[in-house]
Amino acid sequence: PSAIYLKDYRPPAFLIERTELAFDLHEDRAIVEATLHLRRNSGVGAGEALVLHGQELELLWLALDGRELGEGEYSLAEDSLSIADVPDQFTLSSRCRIRPQDNTSLEGLYKSRTMFCTQCEAEGFRKITWYLDRPDVMAEFEVSIEAEKARYPVLLSNGNPVAAEDLGNGRHRARWHDPFPKPAYLFALVAGDLRSVDDSFTTRGGRQVSLRIFVEEKDLDKCDHAMISLKKSMRWDEEVYGREYDLDIFNIVAVDDFNMGAMENKSLNIFNSSCVLCSPETTTDKGFQTVEAIVAHEYFHNWSGNRVTCRDWFQLSLKEGFTVFRDAEFSADMGSRTVKRVEDATVMRTAQFAEDAGPMAHPVRPDSFIEISNFYTLTVYEKGAEVVRMIHTLLGPEAFRKGSDLYFERHDGQAVTCEDFVLAMEEASGTDLGQFRRWYAQAGTPLLSVGGDYDEDAQTYTLSVRQSTAPTPGQPEKQPLLIPLAVGLLGDAGNLPLQLEGEAPNVESEDNTHLVLKVTEAEQQFVFSGVRERPVPSLLRGFSAPVRLEYNYSREELCALMSRDDDGFVRWDAAQQLAISVLQEVEGQIREDQAARVDPLYLKACETLLQDTSLDPAMVAEMLRLPGEGYLAELAARRGGARVESIHLARETVLKALALHAEATWLEAYRRNVVNAPYAPVAGQIAARSLRNLSLEYLALAREEHIALARAQYASAGNMTDSLAALRVISQRGTDAQRDEALDDFYRRWQAEALVVNQWLQVQATVPGEGALARVQGLLQHEAFDLRNPNKVRSLVGGFANGNPLQFHRADGAGYRFHGEVIEALNTSNPQIAARLLAPLTRWRNYAAPQGAAMRTELERLAALPKLSPDVFEVLSKSLV
């Protein structure tokens, strides 16, 4: 497989104005007839041959302007069909046979349990018919679907239904028409025995939109939350972005076998059932929040993605970064803004920064790839959203809104680039984003090293800022970026007013205690005047940029920020930094065989926080949650190589010390945060459950008899959040007998609920101890496991690799070998999932011996296998350079 490059982009030589598709669905095959109304793209490649994309298609018939083409009149290669002499305007008709039942890649047309469904992004449409499968070719689609009526009573595609016929032979046909021209990646088809929950929404402009969520009959009671979320999203997009829905129907379909979370096909969103179905009995608070966010994300794509789409796949972040920013703001408006920001910053720091520091590092707008499916990454999505957020911060909300209005108006119906987005933002706001553009092109996480200097006599405080970005693959040299650095200065009695020397008085915030500095140089100083006392700098407020920030805080200064700064993110971040410095100290002691001593200052600060009932319990929980072992390993990688055992021991030691030190306070928090009202996934209840369940985790560590609390909670829980939290505690901290009893009981209770069983698989994957690998291996054969279902693979295999560090990183390498064998099997059946599962092994350079070498050995074994998919080949070859 070879790479393709952004610099080689050329507009398509042909355009498709109209696409007519006829599907004839059978139990052993599907016949697809396509008529494409093509014309040459004026001014591009005059006289060029027509080259269509296709994969795994059996061509039965081909005709140009109605005349069948003989074998000599076209040429078929592995993934393309070419016709040399074609007129400037013509129709091309084809008939193909495909086998959805055998399609385990879950791209193109496939069967998920009893239904037919499609996934075409990014390049799945070419597995359905010969086509110009690229996002800058946009056509109006007319679709007819024929299938057996009893098995597939519901036949859906994009746009509006235009006809439904009973064919009299047990089969029926439906016709659909989508008036909005779209690229093939937004095409969708569903055929199944589905029921729907129906509702409606009236747009601001008075359009009555019928909303339907299609599911299997047994899941009809799990659609309410998604429907409510959809209506909230539709209203929010009108209010915040002025964007209305544009058709009379909007359908969502839940499918069990799906590679990602959901897909924004025009008016027919297809969802992984785990991202749409919810009920208090079967879904955790986190699950409810995920459903709300993903429903919103896919809905928002109707404008940021569908009405205005990407010119090519290098521009993926144009739609994904922008849409993630939109859904994050929506979630912040629906719940707690600070908690949402902390959650997003955590994902960036623990996972995206790791991607940026690893062998697959790439810019938000990649400049080359072998397999585009490998680039649906945290960098394109989450860092892309942070880049849009920085534009929002630099421009301010009003100018940003003008920019988005201009972008949507100017490019409606077009396939455009990230540059077009930035241009619209620049033009509407009058802000020069010249240097800022580097965020799209430059990979890697910038490091901001900050120093502070207080001059008591002059009453000035100087922040010295240095920025640098380490080299990433293919980018040895890095340029300085424009980094919005939000700051405050914390004094004894609160945050101080800010005045930058030589600047007009700061009027940015009402109390003048918050300022966004624009860092543009490799080294830069900012001098604040009129500073009456030595302050503690409050830096990167609100996580104002996706950077690593270093400042040599004392532990006392971190305690001050943690308890008194007026920025919620900084308070949380100070708690994290304090925890990290204590954890690293304890790890050092362990490695040097000294007795571990956990700084009492830290323990006291945590207890004080826990005692403060005026704070949001959700924030208290986030602040008292220790960073995970995976993140600590990432940090250790920069300090000479991670040692999994000492990291684990250090974390356990600090957890236990904190559990014992504040035992009575944890117990009080556990009792205080009980929710007596009927379950609702609302901020207040979610916050209470979150702190209560964290308290339970600490209590179980403090004293064995507190396991009884977990067992009592498990027995009486009326919702999945509390039930699963208790099950986790029992499985992690209980005796073998207690764990087995609880796990068996849970399975017995929930075996009919696939999504709950997936949670059960994940809990089992994280059970500690020597027997963990054998347990996970055994579960591969369990009736509840199926290697063809990505959710199950993610729960069990992903859960083990990411959630059981000590056993995955066993010194004998058996964890890696097991992981590699699963990847080997998936390489043939589902390459996208195989490539994604490789991620933990690609971090081999972070680990000291013997782990690092054993991880590499497993990658080398995989790389030597015959017939690697392009997906797996790309990750392996880049990881082994």
Ligand code: HT7
């Ligand atoms: N735009 C959607 C991407 C997606 C996808 C990509 C590759 C393979 C399978 C996939 N399923 C969905 C999801 C989104 O960002 O909304």
Ligand code: ZN
């Ligand atoms: Zn998306």
